[in-house]
Amino acid sequence: MIGIIGAGIGGLAVAAALRARGFNVRVFEQTLKFARVGAGIQMTPNPMKVLRALGVEPELRRISFEPVSGLNRDYDSGAVTNELPLRTAIEDRYGAPYLCAHRADLHTAIKNVVPDEVISFGRKLAGIEQGASSVTLTFTDGSTETVDALIAADGVHSVVRDAMLGKEEPRFTGRVAYRTTFPASLLGDKQIAPSRTKWWGPDRHIVIYYVTANRDEVYFVTSQPEDAGWMTRESWSTKGDVNVLREAFSAFHPEVRRVLESCPEVYKWALLARDPLPRWTEGRVVLLGDACHPMPPYMAQGAAMALEDAIVLARCLEGVEPEGFATAFKRYEWTRKPRASQIQQMSGKNTWMQHNTNPDWVYGYDAVTAPLTDSPVDPMVKIAS
Numbered sequence: 001m002i003g004i005i006g007a008g009i010g011g012l013a014v015a016a017a018l019r020a021r022g023f024n025v026r027v028f029e030q031t032l033k034f035a036r037v038g039a040g041i042q043m044t045p046n047p048m049k050v051l052r053a054l055g056v057e058p059e060l061r062r063i064s065f066e067p068v069s070g071l072n073r074d075y076d077s078g079a080v081t082n083e084l085p086l087r088t089a090i091e092d093r094y095g096a097p098y099l100c101a102h103r104a105d106l107h108t109a110i111k112n113v114v115p116d117e118v119i120s121f122g123r124k125l126a127g128i129e130q131g132a133s134s135v136t137l138t139f140t141d142g143s144t145e146t147v148d149a150l151i152a153a154d155g156v157h158s159v160v161r162d163a164m165l166g167k168e169e170p171r172f173t174g175r176v177a178y179r180t181t182f183p184a185s186l187l188g189d190k191q192i193a194p195s196r197t198k199w200w201g202p203d204r205h206i207v208i209y210y211v212t213a214n215r216d217e218v219y220f221v222t223s224q225p226e227d228a229g230w231m232t233r234e235s236w237s238t239k240g241d242v243n244v245l246r247e248a249f250s251a252f253h254p255e256v257r258r259v260l261e262s263c264p265e266v267y268k269w270a271l272l273a274r275d276p277l278p279r280w281t282e283g284r285v286v287l288l289g290d291a292c293h294p295m296p297p298y299m300a301q302g303a304a305m306a307l308e309d310a311i312v313l314a315r316c317l318e319g320v321e322p323e324g325f326a327t328a329f330k331r332y333e334w335t336r337k338p339r340a341s342q343i344q345q346m347s348g349k350n351t352w353m354q355h356n357t358n359p360d361w362v363y364g365y366d367a368v369t370a371p372l373t374d375s376p377v378d379p380m381v382k383i384a385s
Contacts, residue, residue, distance in 0.1 A: 001024045001025065001026055001147050001148055002018060002023055002024070002025045002026075002147060002148060002149050002150070002151060002317075003025075003026055003027075003028060003135065003137060003145060003147035003149070003150045003151070004025060004026065004027045004028065004150075004151045004153060005027075005028050005125055005137075005150065005151070005152045005153060005154045005159070005160060006027070006028075006029065006030075006152070006153035006154040006155060006289075006291075007027045007028075007029035007031075007034075007111075007119055008107070008153060008155065008289070008306075009103075009106065009107055009110060009289075009303050009306055009307065010153040010288050010289035010290075010303070010306030010307065010309060010310055011027055011029075011151075011153035011154075011288075011289075012027065012107070012110045012111055012114050013050065013054060013110055013306065013307050013310035013311070014151055014153065014288060014309070014310035014313055014314060015027050015114050015118060016054050016055075016110060016113045016114050016310075017053070017054060017310050017311050017313075017314035018314050018317065019114070019118070020054075020314070021314055021317070021318045021319075023317065025118060026118060026119075026120065026145075026147070027114070027118055027119045027120065028120050028123040028125065028137065028139070028145070029119055029120065029121050029122075029123060030122070030123060030124035030125070031121060031122075032121050032122050033121060034104070034107065034108075034111070035104075036102075036104040037103070037104070037267065038179065038180040038181040038182070038219070038267060039102070039103040039104070039179055039181070039219070039221075039267075040100060040101065040102060040103060040179070040181060040209065040211045040219030040220075040221065041100070041101055041102070041103040041106055041211075041300075041303055042098070042099075042100050042196060042209075042300035043060065043064070043097075043098070043099045043100070043101065043106065043303075043304070044098055044300060044301070044304060044362070044363050045090060045091070045093075045094035045095065045096035045097065045098060045363045045364070046094075046096075046304055046308065046362060046363055046364070046365045046366070046367070047303065047304035047307040047308065048060075048096035048097055048098075048099065049095070049096050049366050049367065049368050050307040050308060050310065050311045050367055050368060051109075051110075051307065052096065052368075053311060053368045054110065054113060054311075055113055056109040056110055056112070056113060059109045059112075060099055060101060060105075060106065060109055061097065061099070062213065063101065063105055063109075063212065063213055064099035064100060064101040064105070064211075064212070064213055065099065065100045065101070065209065065210040065211055065212055065213055065215060066086070066087055066097060066098070066099055066100075066213075067086050067087075067098065067100055067194060067195045067196040067209060067210075068085075068086060068087055068194050068195050069083050069084060069085050069086050069195045069196075070082075070083065070084035070086060070098070070195065070196050070198075070353060071083050071193065071195035071196065071197040071198070072197075072198050072200060072353055072354055072355075073197060073198070073199050073200070073253070074199075074200060075199050075200055075201035075202075075204075075205070075251070075252050075253065075256075076201075076251060076252060076253055077253070078253045078255065081200065081354055081355055082353055082354060082355050082356055082357065083195075084353065084357075084359070086098045086195075086196075090363070093363075093364075094363050094364050095366075098196075098363075100196055100209045100210060100211055100219075101211055101212075102181060102211040102212070102217065102219070103303075105211075106303075122141070123139050123141075123143070124139055124140045124141075125137060125138075125139060125140075125154065125159045125160070126138045126139055126140045126159070127159070127163060128150065128159075128160060128163050128285065130282070130283050130284060130285060133148070133284075133322065133323075134146050134147065134148060134284070135147050135148075135149060135150040135284050135285060137150070148284065148322045148325065149284040149285070149286075149322065149325045149329075150284065150285045150286070151286055151287075151288055151313070152285065152286065152287045152288065152291045153288045153289050153291060153306070154291055155289070155290045155291060155294075156170055156272055156274070156290045156291075156294040157170070158287065158290075158291035158292075160285060160287065160291065161277070161287055161291050161292065164282050164285060164287070165277065165278070165279075168274075170272035170273060170274045170294065171272065171273050171274065172228055172270055172271075172272060173270075173271045173272065173273050173296065174225055175223050175224060175225055175226065175270075175271045175296075176223075176224060176225075176226040176227075176228055176268050176269070176270055176271065177221055177222055177223050177268065177269055177270075177271055177297065178220075178221070178222045178224075178240050178245045178266045178267070178268045179219070179220065179221040179222070179266065179267055179268075179269075180219070180220065180263050180265060180266045180267055181211060181217050181218065181219045182217070182218055182262065182263045182264060182265075183216065183217060183218075184210065184215055184216050184217060184218045185216070186262040186263070186264070187218065187258070187259070187262050188262075190258060191215070192208055192209070192210070192218060192255070192259065193255075194210075194215075195209070196208075196209040197209065198353070198354075199252060199253065199256050200354055201249075201251070201252065203224070203225060204222065204223060204224035204225070204248065204249070205222065205223055205350075206220055206221070206222045206249060206252070206256055207220060207221050207222075208220045208256070208259055218259065218263075220259060220260075220263070221297065222245070222248075222249070223271065223296070223297075223298070223350070224248050224249075226248075228270035238267060238268055238269065239265065239266075239267060239268075240266040240267055240268035241266075242260070242263060242264070242265060242266050245260060245266055246260045246261065271296050271297075272294060273294065273295070273296065273348065274293075274294050276293065276337075276341040276344060276345070277292055277293075279333065280292045280329075280332075280333040280336075280337065281326070281329040281330060281332070281333050283326050284322075284325050284326055284329070285329075286313070286329040286332065286333070288306060288309045288310065288313060289302075289303075289305065289306030289309055289310075290302065290306065292340070293305060293340040293341065293343075293344045294344075295343065295344040295347040295348065296347050296348055296350065297347075298347045298348070298349075298350040298352055299343060299346065299347040299352045299362070301343050301347060301362065302347075305340050305343060305344075307367075308336070308339075308340075308365070308367035309332075309336055309340070311367045311368055312332055312335050312336055312367050312370070312372070313329075313332045313336075315368075315372060316328045316329070316331045316332040316335070316372060317332075331372055331373065331374060334373040334374070334375060334376050334377055335370070335371075335372050335373040337377070338377045339365070343362065
């Protein structure tokens with residue numbers, strides 16, 4: 001049996017991909033149940049190819065908003081700095097759509113292809129001990145589990161990463177993101193544009209789009225410099241002060257201010273960063289998603305990278321017996337690390353798509369069919385422009 005720590009998007013995706021290849025898996029999730037926090041997500045063509053392979057694309061097409069373009073505008077004048085045609089144009093170009101959805105709806109769609117009995121709730125990991133042919137997990141309630149191998153999809157504060165590489169807190173970037181979803185009806189007759197729009201300010205930005213096919217729910221997410229003295233290790237979404245947010249964007253275009261005036265409440269979270277890790281695997285233990293390459297949300301590729309990780313890891317394990325897991329995990333790291341590190345670093349620049357950009361190297365990648373790598377590759381490659 002392969003154990004998976006974390007039942008987020010990456011954890012559930014790798015569970016689904018491995019089950020499809022005949023593996024027995026079990027997912028250990030620290031929360032007692034899944035919660036619907038007000039968050040949107042952009043599914044660019046590269047993760048959509050993974051979601052297609054998992055069998056959830058039809059449901060996502062049914063429920064998600066398909067923007068007409070990726071629109072980039074100046075914060076106060078509203079001048080268009082760059083616009084990427086989406087819908088038919090993007091699908092013709094890359095072979096998959098560009099969809100916007102509520103994060104919980106994407107999570108539910110993946111969860112629906114993983115049987116309930118595979119997921120164990122209320123299992124918060126305390127530590128791991130690796131033997132020659134197994135990994136023993138100890139949970140905070142004192143219980144233990146023994147698995148043939150362990151996949152850690154436990155996020156930026158990964159317990160498994162700490163056990164593997166030593167405890168090291170992520171860096172606070174000095175920036176805080178506010179986000180929320182709210183009924184589009186609160187905007188009255190002045191609805192937002194049918195695009196995914198990013199408004200670029202000198203030291204802050206806001207991204208706004210619908211998250212449902214019938215355009216009845218609006219989402220926005222910001223990034224701005226702000227103190228994060230309120231942050232704790234366990235805080236992921238804390239209630240924010242909507243008036244503080246409105247003041248922070250008071251110099252923005254009237255369309256932005258109208259959205260902020262209409263939203264009833266907001267959540268906030270501190271934006272954290274890590275440098276690329278020296279390695280992602282040790283024996284029968286391997287990291288996935290934010291556990292090994294957390295990144296700012298400035299390219300909309302955080303969940304995308306976790307989904308790509310999931311399908312590549314499943315491909316590397318296909319047909320492999322337990323004694324070959326360690327080698328398969330290295331193959332996964334060699335395949336994924338250069339690309340994930342490149343996107344991790346590019347995302348930190350927060351310039352993606354602001355002006356004319358060729359997104360082929362990101363959106364055109366297909367993790368379902370991309371060649372697997374049989375030797376280490378230097379991850380510190382030149383960042384694509």
